[in-house]
Amino acid sequence: MQDPTKYLAKMLKTLRKEHGLSLDGAATKTGISKAMLGQIERGESSPTTATLWKIATGFNTSISSLTEPIPEGAEETLIRDADEVRQLARGDGTMVAPLFPYEQRFGFEYMELTFLAGFERLSEAHEPGVVEYITVISGSMEVFVDDIWHDLQPGKSIRFRGDKPHGYRNKTDEDTVTLSVIHYPRRP
Numbered sequence: 001m002q003d004p005t006k007y008l009a010k011m012l013k014t015l016r017k018e019h020g021l022s023l024d025g026a027a028t029k030t031g032i033s034k035a036m037l038g039q040i041e042r043g044e045s046s047p048t049t050a051t052l053w054k055i056a057t058g059f060n061t062s063i064s065s066l067t068e069p070i071p072e073g074a075e076e077t078l079i080r081d082a083d084e085v086r087q088l089a090r091g092d093g094t095m096v097a098p099l100f101p102y103e104q105r106f107g108f109e110y111m112e113l114t115f116l117a118g119f120e121r122l123s124e125a126h127e128p129g130v131v132e133y134i135t136v137i138s139g140s141m142e143v144f145v146d147d148i149w150h151d152l153q154p155g156k157s158i159r160f161r162g163d164k165p166h167g168y169r170n171k172t173d174e175d176t177v178t179l180s181v182i183h184y185p186r187r188p
């Protein structure tokens with residue numbers, strides 16, 4: 001498997017060049033400091049999921065397209081093993097297995113998302129039109145939307161607008177495994 005930090009470094013530089021931006025310009029667009037963006041582009045820093053989201057939102061792209069190439073053989077039937085692609089998100093309290101990374105033609109990414117015991121994060125709104133789906137497979141968790149924490153047990157699913165503030169927490173002492181889809185709006 002390739003090093004996600006290196007892939008992110010390359011992708012960030014590519015996106016920034018495509019948008020014709022300096023590091024200063026990219027800092028304004030994403031809300032991430034110029035120093036941090038420089039570190040990421042040099043492969044010296046592997047950012048938290050919150051930082052990845054800011055970059056994805058700033059550049060109107062998906063989160064998995066920053067960290068994962070489209071799997072080989074994507075034109076054909078695709079079989080993916082979460083055990084082979086699962087990664088601990090740095091300093092973050094989640095594990096992410098990008099089962100089906102974002103592809104523009106489909107408009108979504110599909111992943112196994114594990115919220116480690118004690119995890120809690122409030123997320124800023126993502127780009128307008130983003131919708132999130134979560135199904136709990138094992139353990140339990142709560143999702144904060146519309147000013148309420150919604151309790152989710154195995155087999156329960158929630159769909160909510162990712163373009164409004166929202167949050168995730170696992171107050172139990174066991175890890176919670178979920179399947180999650182993030183759907184992005186169509187872009188011209």
Ligand code: MN
Nearest residue numbers: 123126132162
């Ligand atoms: Mn979110």
